Amino acid sequence: MATWFLIIIYMAFISLGLPDSLLGSAWPVMYPDLHASLGSAGIIAMVIAAGTIVSSLFSGRLIAMIGTGKITLISCLMTAAALFGFSAAPSMLWLILLAIPLGLGAGAxxxxxxxxxxxxxxxxxxxxxxxxxxxGATMGPIIMSYSIATNDSWRSGYLTVAGIQLGLVIILLITLPLWSKVAAIHAREQAESPLSSAEQNDNLEQHKDSTTKKNRNGILSLHGIKPTLAAFLLYCGVEMTVGLWGASYLVGARGISAQTAAAWVSLYYGGITVGRFITGFITLRVGNTMLIRCGQLISIVGGIILLLPMADGLALAGLILIGLGLAPIYPGLLHETPTRFGKSNSAKLMGYQMAVAYTGTTFLPPLFGLLATRTSVGMFPWVVLIFLVLMLYSAERVNRILSYRKGRN
Structure with a gap:
């Protein structure tokens, strides 16, 4: 039952990715239709991201109050309703208002x-x-590209995704009792399989060290936490910047059609998807630190290719490489949290990390939108490459700090 239930969780995460890529792939067609400016997509993205920050910060309390299953059900219902509203929105003001429940649902x-x-x-x-x-993020631009090509409308693309979300809501409603049952099964399995004495001693030492540090200076003073938070901010900032503005760059600077640009952005998300599927197997043999480093180097190579003034096919190759490189970074950083900072701190730090990540989603893409409005959307590859290099620096700084600390111990 636990294995089959995991499929439902995966489906819920597909629904989380679907709306994330729609706005960027549709925006070259949306903003003229709504008589909006090119950079105003950043405002919508900022409101969505702000909602995710708020709901993620309160998610711990909500989980304790009503449980994960009900939160997932309510959140998917909110996003479905918001997407139906997007499909019928008559103006930018309506999109901004509807972005609030869309962001709140996604973050929770x-x-x-x-x-x-x-x-x-x-x-x-x-x-x-x-x-x-x-x-989900790959399917979004494909659906939107098909909608633009066949119906000459971005609205039917949003309507289709809203219908998919509603179907998931029905599935979640039917399977709602399973959430607590599966959690109880895993709790029994963990109780019957205690940690080895070595693991217990290691966890005890981590707990003592982290508790002493936390009591003395606060949780944010833990060794390496600040550059870790910077890496989260830059990761989500660059992932969303590419997703939101990639199609606009391809149309405005490369002269590619809107439907082709949307399809190419879907391949960028496809790179992330394929990369994470493969990484799931690689993690059985290779540590997260090495995977994160390799991913960052691959994404930087993709950014350099995107920057080169060569054939349009290379721009597609650059986008795919950026997606492949980004694939292991976010899950790897999340999974390293208890290892790096102690299990006693991981629950609270997970919330901090996700809130900072959403902050990157909130501010970095709109900053590029402002830059593109005042200069040119052709600045896109330069900005992406700068973000990627800064993220590599932040992640490597964490590794150096923790290695130095381990050497001293």
Whole structure:
């Protein structure tokens, strides 16, 4: 039952990814239709991200009050309703208002499902969970591209995704009693399989060290936490910047048609999806630190290719490489949290990390929108590459700090 139930969780994460990529792929067609400016997509993205920050910060209390299953059901219902509203929105003002429930729903289900999988399933499922987010994010631009090509309308694309979300709501409603049952099964299994004495001693030492540090200076003073938070901020910032503005760059700077640009952005998300599926197997043999480093280097190579003034096919190759490189970074950073900072701190730090990640989603894409409005959308590859390099620096700084601390101990 637990295995089959995991499929339902994966489906819920598909629904989380579907709306994330719609706005960017549709925006080249949306903003002229709504008589909006090119950069105003950043406002919508900022409102959505702000909602995710708020709901993720309160997700812990909500989980304790009503449970993960009900939070997931309510969140998916909110996003479905918001997407139906997007399909009929007559102006930018309506899109901004509808972005509020869309963001609140997305943040709550993201935090709830990450917590549930981390607590009840093995580590490689975290990569596969985020792989299925990529499935949804890949499907979104494909649906929108088909809608623009066949109906010459972005509205039918939003309507289709809203219908998919509603179907998931029905499935979640039917399976609602399973959430607590599966959690109880895993709790019994964990109780019957105690940690080895070595693991217990290691966890005890981590708890003592982290508790002493936390009591003395506060949780944010833990070794390496600040550059870790910077890496989360930059990761989500660059992932959303590419997803939101990639199609606009391809149309405005490369002269590619809107439907082709939407399809190419779907391949960027496809790179993330395929990368995370493969990474789920690689994590059985290779550590997260190495996977994160390799992913960052691959994404930087993709950014450099995107920057080169060469054939349009290379731009597609650059986008795919950026997606493949980004694939292991976010799940790897999440999974390393208890290892790096102690299990006693991980629950609280998970919320901090996700809130900072959403902050990157909130502010970095709109900053590029402002830059593109004042200069040119052709600045897109330069900004993406700068974000990627800064993320690599932040992640490597964490590794150096923790290695130095381990050497001293």
């Amino acid at each position: 289900v993201d935090a709830a499902l990450n917590h549930y999988v981390a607590a009840n399933y093995q580590a490689h499922h975290m990569n596969w969970l985020h792989c299925f987010w990529g499935v």
